[in-house]
Amino acid sequence: MTLPSSDSLYSLNRPQLRREMRRRRRSLSPAQQKRAAQQLLNQVKKLPQFLRARRIAVYLANDGEIDPVHVIKQMRKMGKTCYLPVLKPLVVNQLWFVRYDLNTPMTRNKFGIPEPRIKGFSDNRLNRCAAKYLDLVLFPLVAFDTQGGRMGMGGGFYDRTFAFTRQSASVRPALLGLAHECQKTEHLPVESWDIPLHGIVTDQDVYPAS
Numbered sequence: 001m002t003l004p005s006s007d008s009l010y011s012l013n014r015p016q017l018r019r020e021m022r023r024r025r026r027s028l029s030p031a032q033q034k035r036a037a038q039q040l041l042n043q044v045k046k047l048p049q050f051l052r053a054r055r056i057a058v059y060l061a062n063d064g065e066i067d068p069v070h071v072i073k074q075m076r077k078m079g080k081t082c083y084l085p086v087l088k089p090l091v092v093n094q095l096w097f098v099r100y101d102l103n104t105p106m107t108r109n110k111f112g113i114p115e116p117r118i119k120g121f122s123d124n125r126l127n128r129c130a131a132k133y134l135d136l137v138l139f140p141l142v143a144f145d146t147q148g149g150r151m152g153m154g155g156g157f158y159d160r161t162f163a164f165t166r167q168s169a170s171v172r173p174a175l176l177g178l179a180h181e182c183q184k185t186e187h188l189p190v191e192s193w194d195i196p197l198h199g200i201v202t203d204q205d206v207y208p209a210s
């Protein structure tokens with residue numbers, strides 16, 4: 001099947017575009033995914049936001065997402081602390097960030113994505129990092145454009161969790177989106193609730209926010 005060209009993407013509404021971009025990334029071959037993951041590390045490891053960050057939130061690849069596995073390995077080599085999103089219990093579509101080491105016990109969330117298992121309240125508190133104390137957050141994206149538009153899985157998890165960054169300009173982790181180059185579109189409308197990112201990193205390029 002031929003992919004719609006960038007022009008015909010214009011005619012799609014938001015859910016259709018999300019479906020199309022998810023299909024695109026899922027249709028990448030294992031070899032393409034492997035190469036993209038390696039190229040992603042080459043892009044990320046040059047970034048000043050990455051070099052200076054000590055606490056970094058990342059994700060475990062799902063649904064054809066660009067895989068930050070080598071970025072995670074590099075973080076560990078550099079002595080940085082890695083955090084993963086955990087669906088916040090009892091609160092609508094918000095995230096916690098919990099420490100992720102080689103021996104972290106894991107479980108699957110309701111979407112089937114592995115996340116650190118939260119045992120007791122105290123254990124959870126010890127290993128959690130408040131979103132405002134993260135130095136860098138790598139957002140998983142479904143689609144992006146080069147003017148600041150972006151789209152995630154549709155739950156608004158990241159938008160809700162980082163809504164505080166609008167108020168307090170002084171406490172602001174660096175926010176960077178990760179995506180395959182094939183998830184770039186011509187133009188995505190920016191919604192009122194969209195949290196602006198500092199840039200997007202793909203296997204091919206770095207797009208700083210303008």
Ligand SMILES: Nc1nc2c(c(=O)[nH]1)N(C=O)[C@@H](CNc1ccc(C(=O)N[C@@H](CCC(=O)O)C(=O)O)cc1)CN2
Binds near residue numbers: 061086095155156158
């Ligand atoms: N790797 C990864 N982890 C992540 C996210 C992500 O986008 N990628 N999230 C970013 O927000 C959060 C989880 N959000 C998600 C939202 C929807 C679906 C999803 O697959 N939705 C299904 C419908 C599932 C259902 O309702 O039962 C679908 O659309 O097909 C997955 C994750 C936290 N962890």
Ligand SMILES: Nc1ncnc2c1ncn2[C@@H]1O[C@H](COP(=O)(O)OP(=O)(O)OP(=O)(O)O)[C@@H](O)[C@H]1O
Binds near residue numbers: 152159
């Ligand atoms: N701060 C917020 N408070 C309440 N609802 C919010 C907030 N931010 C976003 N939402 C809601 O969440 C949904 C997000 O939809 P959208 O298509 O933008 O998801 P998304 O791009 O996947 O978001 P994210 O990447 O943040 O997970 C919208 O229905 C929006 O109204």
